Amino acid sequence: MHMKRILLLAIFLLGIIISCTDRDDDVDRVNIRIKNNTNLFFNEVRVVQKDTVYENVGAGEFSDYFEYEQAFRITALSVTTDSTSLNFVPDETPTDSLPIGFYTYELGLDDEDALTFTFRIDY
Numbered sequence: 001m002h003m004k005r006i007l008l009l010a011i012f013l014l015g016i017i018i019s020c021t022d023r024d025d026d027v028d029r030v031n032i033r034i035k036n037n038t039n040l041f042f043n044e045v046r047v048v049q050k051d052t053v054y055e056n057v058g059a060g061e062f063s064d065y066f067e068y069e070q071a072f073r074i075t076a077l078s079v080t081t082d083s084t085s086l087n088f089v090p091d092e093t094p095t096d097s098l099p100i101g102f103y104t105y106e107l108g109l110d111d112e113d114a115l116t117f118t119f120r121i122d123y
Contacts (some may be wrong), residue, residue, distance in 0.1 A: 028098060029067040030067070030068045030103065031103065032068060032103045032106075033054075033063045034063040034104070034107060035061075036108065038109050039052065039080075040109075041059060041081060041082060042056070042057040046077065047076075049072075051067070065102065072094035073094055074094055074119060075090065076089050076090060086114075103121055103122075107115065
């Protein structure tokens with residue numbers, strides 16, 4: 001009877017260990033989310049090159065991650081809010097795709113209310 005309990009406990013613990021996975025255990029693409037680091041509500045954030053749209057990103061909030069076959073450290077974006085449209089056009093043209101992983105494009109506003117872009121690696 002005592003041996004049976006130990007065996008059941010071992011099987012139970014093994015099941016828990018197997019079922020626990022880290023978020024990047026099964027990652028096979030580049031995953032990018034948007035962080036709205038402004039006081040505006042983003043109705044839409046469009047990654048221009050990929051024509052991918054993130055919708056309804058509140059002030060100070062994150063979007064869900066979207067998967068990409070290929071994505072870059074910096075990219076052109078257009079943002080639509082209730083009251084305005086904003087665009088970010090990088091000074092450089094990226095050539096090297098990001099490695100598989102999780103990343104954030106953090107969007108803010110400068111002193112002249114122009115869209116700012118900060119790239120973050122999510123650990």
